[in-house]
Each structure stands twice: as C-alpha cells, then as structure tokens.
Amino acid sequence: MVETGGFLLAALAVFLQRDAWAAVPLSAVLVAEALRAHPQTGHPVTGALLTFVHLVAAALWGGTLVHVLRARSRPLLIGYARLAAWLFAVVVATGLVSALLLVPFSDLATTSYGQVLLAKLVLVAAASALAVTARRHLKRHQTPRRPAGIEAAVLAGVLALSAVLTVLPAPAQTDPSLPFAPPADGPVVPAATRAGEIGISARASAGQLVIDLTAPATGERADERYELAATFADPRGRSRPLKLRGCGTGCFYAPVPWRDGTSRVTLAASAEGWTGGRAGLTISWPPRPADAELREAVTEMKSVPGFTLHELLTSNTTLGLGNAMTLHTTGERFLASDPYGSGTAPVSTRLPDQNGHRRIAVAYPAEHLQLTLTLDDDGRVLHEILAGPNHLITRTFVYPELAEGH
Numbered sequence: 001m002v003e004t005g006g007f008l009l010a011a012l013a014v015f016l017q018r019d020a021w022a023a024v025p026l027s028a029v030l031v032a033e034a035l036r037a038h039p040q041t042g043h044p045v046t047g048a049l050l051t052f053v054h055l056v057a058a059a060l061w062g063g064t065l066v067h068v069l070r071a072r073s074r075p076l077l078i079g080y081a082r083l084a085a086w087l088f089a090v091v092v093a094t095g096l097v098s099a100l101l102l103v104p105f106s107d108l109a110t111t112s113y114g115q116v117l118l119a120k121l122v123l124v125a126a127a128s129a130l131a132v133t134a135r136r137h138l139k140r141h142q143t144p145r146r147p148a149g150i151e152a153a154v155l156a157g158v159l160a161l162s163a164v165l166t167v168l169p170a171p172a173q174t175d176p177s178l179p180f181a182p183p184a185d186g187p188v189v190p191a192a193t194r195a196g197e198i199g200i201s202a203r204a205s206a207g208q209l210v211i212d213l214t215a216p217a218t219g220e221r222a223d224e225r226y227e228l229a230a231t232f233a234d235p236r237g238r239s240r241p242l243k244l245r246g247c248g249t250g251c252f253y254a255p256v257p258w259r260d261g262t263s264r265v266t267l268a269a270s271a272e273g274w275t276g277g278r279a280g281l282t283i284s285w286p287p288r289p290a291d292a293e294l295r296e297a298v299t300e301m302k303s304v305p306g307f308t309l310h311e312l313l314t315s316n317t318t319l320g321l322g323n324a325m326t327l328h329t330t331g332e333r334f335l336a337s338d339p340y341g342s343g344t345a346p347v348s349t350r351l352p353d354q355n356g357h358r359r360i361a362v363a364y365p366a367e368h369l370q371l372t373l374t375l376d377d378d379g380r381v382l383h384e385i386l387a388g389p390n391h392l393i394t395r396t397f398v399y400p401e402l403a404e405g406h
Contacts, residue, residue, distance in 0.1 A: 034049070054094035062155045127151050195279035198269045226249070228268070267279050295344075307400070310396040372385045
C-alpha cells in the first residue's frame, strides 16, 4: 500500500510539474520495498539496508541513462559515464551479497529463483559490457547513442526479471520454520542419545523424523540458539544430508522415507553456552509394539529378591560415560524409582535382538526421556540405557545366579 501510494503521489507531482516533490514519495517506495523484499526476512537490518542501497543505485543508473539519452548532450554523457561506473559497482556488490544471503550455490541452477537470478546476472553483465563500449565511444569523441540505447533496453529487462524475483520464493524461504512439530502418523519408533551436554530425543513415524534438543537450562532460549545438522543412511548404506526445519525451541523436523531395516542418523548438535558434539541414532523400521514385553519385564523384575546394579552417569559425553557406581537393591525397590515401573509407557517398540537377547525401547516424549532395555530369557532386565534431558545413564544388572556362573 505504501509503494502504490508513493507511485501515485510521484505521478501526481509530475502531472503538476513539481518534479522535485516526487523525490519524497519515491524514497518512501524504496524504503517500503527494502522492508518487503526477500533479504530482510532472514537478515532484518542487513537485508533491508542492502536492498535499499541496491535499489537506489539501480534507479539512478537506469533513470539517469534514460534522461541522458533524451537530452542528447555530449557533456552530459561524459558526466554520466563517470557516475555510472560507481553506480554499477554498488549495484553489483549489493546484488551479489543479497544473492549469497538468499540462495545457496547448490540451489542456484536447480530452483526457479536461482535460474531467474542467473538470467538477471547475465543481463547485468551484458549491460556492463554495453556501458564499457559506450565509454570507449566517448573517448573516441563519438556519440554512443546505439550502445547506450541498447544498454537502456537491457536494463529494462533486468528490471523485469527483478519484478519476477519479488514474487518467487527464495530457496532459503521454501522451508520456513514450523510453529510446532507435525503429529506422528501411526506407530512411533523412539531413539535418544546425548551429544556433549545436549540431550537428543527423536521420534520416527511414517514419512518423518522429529528431533528435540535440550540443554541443561532451557529458560528463555530462542530457536536459533540451537543448531543441528543431520546425515541419514538408509538400510542399503546410501547416505544423504537431511533437510531440517525448525518446529519450536530446540525442535527439528525432516521428511524421511523410511525403508524396512535399520537406518542410521548421524547428528552434530550445538547450543549456545553449552558443549555440543556428534552423536548417532539407530532407527529400526517398521515399528513393532512391545507392550507385552514391557509388562513381562516389570512382572519378572518385581519378583527379583535382590541383585547388583552397576551404573555410569554423565551429563557431558565428551568427558566419557561417567564414574562407576555399584548398588545392591531389590527388583521392586528399583522399579519404584524407574519410569517404566508401572508396566506402561506412551511409546514402546521392539528393537532387533542383540547377542541373542530381546531389546525394547520405551519412551516418554513429554519428558524427552527414553530407555533401551535388554532382556534375558526370563524377561528380566540385563542392561539399560536411560537418555534424558540432563543425563545419560548406563546400567548393568547382575543377578545372584549370574554372578555365581550358573
């Protein structure tokens, strides 16, 4: 609305033969476009300033050229030639920086925005070549009307392509952040780990993967304070980077076409003020509910009169798995403090057997908590890994008959 009003007021000023008055509404047009254009969306201050300077220089370049051609004055052409060199440098410099903010090199030739931008750059290069030709004509005391006229036509083409760019979505904007994670479609396969001081919990469901990062103190942390890069390897070993989208504070979403078998996700996580690092998740697809196995494990553990628990606890995996602790307890007492002690969980799924033992994953998404349990033939827990927002706990269970070698 501001731009439309500015153009109308400028036209009115020209109609009333008050050309100088048109400068004010046209300046408002430039400011409004700087606030509306693509670069400011990701870089509010820098992007708007770049667009404003770019538009001012481009308007002076094209407008002055048209005025000089109409005047047909050699001294005016000479003065314009000096000015055009500076204007060209400003237009190209600000245009290139804006393009780098908007379009990754990998998307330059594969997206509509990148292709139109390349066409615009070709026309700008052609206009610069024509400007150089016109300058040579001036040095030879010739009137450079023909190359200058073609230059004006080419700049009109540049203007047309610029108009097209304003309505095309920039590659950096094609995957904007989501207000929240998409809901799971069907059963879920949970996975969790820790990278340095950052807790990682993931939920794999049909066609998607949602990953939550949690630092020891969340408080007023903003989305951009968490950073995550992910590489996906399918069961056949084919690897590719995942295109992640934000879905809230510390939340990242990626579409993933899961294949039957075991897929691996390699992560590099960081959060401002905390130690990050690399970590890996294993996703076994398709989901296989493990409610019965979880109930069986809880029932068997409640009947255990006593066992020895060896535990490692760490809040920073870059320092190792923590110091070892040993505890003698009963099954019922242990279950009273463990999340799955009731025998139920929001999410439970079977994992591939390991060394002949059954494994299940139990998750509590609201608490960003997940446990991986390895069960013996009787259904008792042999090994447990608990990944939570602030700690990674590794537990080994030794029962009396195992300790005696029977």
